[in-house]
Amino acid sequence: MLQWALDALLGLGLLWLAWCALMSPNLLKAIVLFVAFGLLMALAWVRLDAPDIALAEAAIGAGLTGALLLAALARLRFAYADEETVGSPAQEEAKVRFPQWLPAVPLLLVVAGLGYVVLSLPPYATGLSTEVTANLESSGVSNPVTAVLLNFRGYDTLLELVVLLVALLGVWSLDGLALGRETAPGPVLDTLSRFLTPVFILVAAYLLWVGAHAPGGAFQAGSVLGAAGVLLLLAGWRFRAGLTELPLRLVLVAGPGAFVIVALVTMLMEGQLLEYSPEQASILILFLETTATFSIGATLAALFFGGRPQDDKEHT
Amino acid sequence: MGTVITKIPWGVLLILLPLMGGMACFLWPRIAKILGLVLTFVGVLSVVGLGWQIMSNGVYHHAVGGWGAPLGINLYADGLSLLMLAITALVGFGISVYSSGYFERQHSTRFWPLWLLVLAALNALFLSNDIFNLYVTLEVMGLAAVALAALTGSRDALSGAMRYLLANLLGSLSYLFGVALLYHGFGSVDITTLAVQVKGSPTTWAALGLIGAGLVLKTALFPLHFWLPPAHASAPAPVSALLSALVVKASFYILLRLWLEIFGPLGGDVDTLFGVLGAVAVLWGSLQALRQTRLKLLVAYSTVAQIGYLFLAFPLAMSAGVMAWNAAVYLALSHALAKAAMFLATGNMLRFGGHDRIADLDRVVQRLPLTATAFALAGVSIMGLPPSGGFIGKWLLLEVALAQGQWGLVVIIVLGGLLAAGYVFKVLGQAFTQAAVMHESRAVPASMEWAALLLAFGAILLGFLATPVLSLVGIGSPFGAHEVMP
Known part of the structure; x- marks a missing residue:
């Protein structure tokens, strides 16, 4: 029960952070939220019994990607120091022509379809793990x-x-x-x-x-x-x-x-x-x-x- | 002698040599140009060696790491892979010769490492028999291609490359999702293993949709072609040539391979959809090409149209099998040669006049006769006039469409040829006339003119080689052993 609650909290937290990061008009805030998302994602990998990926996610996904994004932001601010807005005119035009919710319709359909497929998958797939275990001896590492x-x-x-x-x-x-x-x-x-x-x-x-x-x-x-x-x-x-x-x-x-x-x-x-x-x-x-x-x-x-x-x- | 040639692992060398070359060019920029030229020439020799090997021993297998599928990765080359490798080596050598004269010092040191790494990725892709390994090769190729497209650093090039990067990443992501589903569902990423195991289920359908959509986006089939014209038109000429001639063919090759081995029996309605989109692409791309006032954009839209032709084979192959696929492969090969020649010729004109406005071409025929000839010969193949590789491809396609009574496709194939004639002659017509304003001109090195011309000759020559090429593609029967429809 407690684990269920923990997983639900993790899942909802991930969705919430992703939404906030995407919707934030402030780029700095979006990057900070993205780093937080990466850290939570690392926890999710731990819950999925994939500690290797969790380590990589925390180090690369959250840490270094965050640093790269911040470095890019610093350069953007330097390059556009004289101009008032960072957004280009082309983006403004695009906003006027398309209602923002329009891309959401096909996206929701895709999400629904993929959700159905993922739920229909067998919960456990052995994949190649038996072959990997059988040959681990001669691979040189454990x-x-x-x-x-x-x-x-x-x-x-x-x-x-x-x-x-x-x-x-x-x-x-x-x-x-x-x-x-x-x-x-x-x-x-x-x-x-x-x-x-x-x-x-x-x-x-x-x-x-x-x-x-x-x-x-x-x-x-x-x-x-x-x-x-x-x-x-x-x-x-x-x-x-x-x-x-x-x-x-x-x-x-x-x-x-x-x-x-x-x-x-x-x-x-x-x-x-x-x-x-x-x-x-x-x-x-x-x-x-x-x-x-x-x-x-x-x-x-x-x-x-x-x-x-x-x-x-x-x-x- | 023969035994020595068949013992050298040519396939592996095709991957390792450009990989090492790319790194060496990065380490020692001074020797980059020489090394690049030598290695692309060795690439041509290696393909000849591999061809010899395949013709004497049958299809090429190499179990990387000695594990073999499903645990390890297998390399595999049949007639189809061999032809793609051969066209990559030939066009690649032409592009290298051209680039040795094209780039200034600073851009030259940036171009060669990336170009050799693209070449390594292309060769690795055509040799791979593993859908995850294919994803990794796509990543190397795509990322290096984006960097090359942005090489000039101009505003247009940067925004075109950014769009190209985003489209590329979206395509990769979609493809990778499909790979993950197939692995979860069937426990393997080896194509041969999957071919036996995969059967119709929601997982397979979703994987088909995701992988198909990702690869179609990377191949720039209408309406997912939006990224191609700006990226291909704003890149340096040799880069445009390699993007249009080789890089889009690579994702098409994966789609074709997966269709032949895994998804073919399941994809009935998708085949029809591909055919419809291909037909629209032929018309839309050709009409857009006719409307352009800049030469490079015209050539880029022509690529959109010619890619449409490749997809016309999908609905026809449902009952015609081998013959329709032969047509698609022939079209892909001749388009690779012709479009590379066309982009290189365009690059010469741009360098000569300092602009690529079609209306001001100003007697290019007299002032750059070799380049104008290259453009015209490449145009002959793109239009599908005899004798040329494009003619053979379109003829095979037309024959299948007529035999099946697909009159709609027949009209599209003929109309696309007429529209292509329209945009090719629009350029050639202006090349004879004198422009209203005189421009300063800049000399074009002979190597750049000859590279374009020889590639165009290749596209024409392909028109005389139908029998040997079609017997080569049949090695290992990549298209299955279906009976050809009478």
Whole structure:
């Protein structure tokens, strides 16, 4: 009964927060509500017995996405500082022509249809969990999620790391504004960042190591590392000039690069792409996860920073 | 010699080489151009190697990680995949040659890594046999395509790319939801496994709707084409070419593949709907193209119309099977070559005159004869005049429609060709006349003119290769073993 009440509260709270975030005319308020939504969503994943996704949701969905949205908002305000409104004239026109409730009709129909389908699904689907359990022994790790991500379907994860790299390439090709350096950090932020950064690094290392047999892994560890990077950037820390070129790019590419090289080498040794021999599987997975953690952390912090670091050097 | 060629895992190299190349171009921008050119050329060789392998050993299988479906991911290539890979390699090489002359230094360092990653994603997509893996390849391709569309950073490019990004994400989300439903319902994401297991149920219907809607949005079938003209028209010329020629074909390929393997027997009414939307797309896209005053927008709307043709095959394939699908594949291949040539030629004219107003083209025929020829030859294939790949495709489609007595479709196919002739000649007519105002002109490198011309020649040449191409597509019988209707 108590669990039912808790779940109902969670579900309604999620809907309520999503509605408020979408309806809020104030962008800052909308972002704060979005972060709250992410945290509640993480709780919902915990209730659904998916602690791996809960960790990722809290770190990436709520934490870093929120930071990225706030960074985007700060740039919007900077870019539109002279103009009175941020909304473009085209949006105003669209408002006049269409009644706002009109898109709601097809959306409600879709929701009703999908709701019916979801309710008609069998409540429990084993999926591939029996196969995963049967092959867990030879996968090199004992956490089934890590086994799927880094071994059984490692090829997908390789491409996912490429997605992250492409996102950064896209941001860098836009000539965006890099994070300004004019604001000096207050004493609180300065002290806090000095205390927290080592803790973040320690947490990231723990999450990376524990991923082999419990919830955790490269994505969670990388996002914690990325959060440390964001904090340092906010506190005024900058890449030293010589490090923003090739060394930074090497760190950004390390994750997908190591993955591709391992894919090629394993294919030459074992015959199939990313086929690990059971004896070497666990050390290979640890290697891949470590490089991926550095890349994910660096990419997320670089996304927050915005433009290419060398552009920043040119402007000042 | 032969055994060495058949032993090299060409399929995997088609994915790994551009992936590594993209990262290397990002690390060392100075060698990006050379590396890009070399790797796209190696891509052509790899497809030849894969083709050799498939012709001597039959369809290509590769169990990634050694696990095999359903636990792992399988790569698979039959005749259909091979042809899509081949057209990607050929058009890709043409685009690379063109781009080596097109981009200034700063844009060049941004273009090459993204372009090689798009190429890797396209190859991975055509080789995949796993609906979740297909989603990941779609993400890499879509995100990189959006970044490329925004490359110039102009106001139009940014708003076009933003719209493209939102449409792309909505399509991906819808597709992923469908994948989740299929996995929950049938416990696998491997296409071959699903093909055996899937049967009609609310889950399957919802998955069909979600996956179909997501892919149709990505393929820009009317009325979900709204994002295509601004994105394709405001991108740099080689990017427009790769978006129109290859990227929209990729989502169409997934739709076709899933229809053939999984949804085909269930999708009766949806087939009819696709046919109707395709017919409207042919007319609407052609009429819009006729109305445009800017050359790039005209070519972009022509893509909307030509995509409509691909969907006309769905209602016809219900009883004609192989022949209708052959027609769709032929149209997709020849459109890839012709539209890439057309966008590249347009890029030359834009660079030469500094504008793309159709009314002021100012004797392009005399001043850029190779480019004008490329545009005209590509136009011949788009119109469907013999001898060209477009002609073969439309002829096959027309034959099936006549055999089934589908007079409505017959009229649409012919009318679409006439309208295409209208917009192609609208451009060529202006290319002969002198403009009222003189413009300063800027030289166009020979590599850019030849890249456009050779791709256009390819579209014409495809008209003479019907027998070998159609026998290639039959390897592994991707369209099933249905009897062809007399």
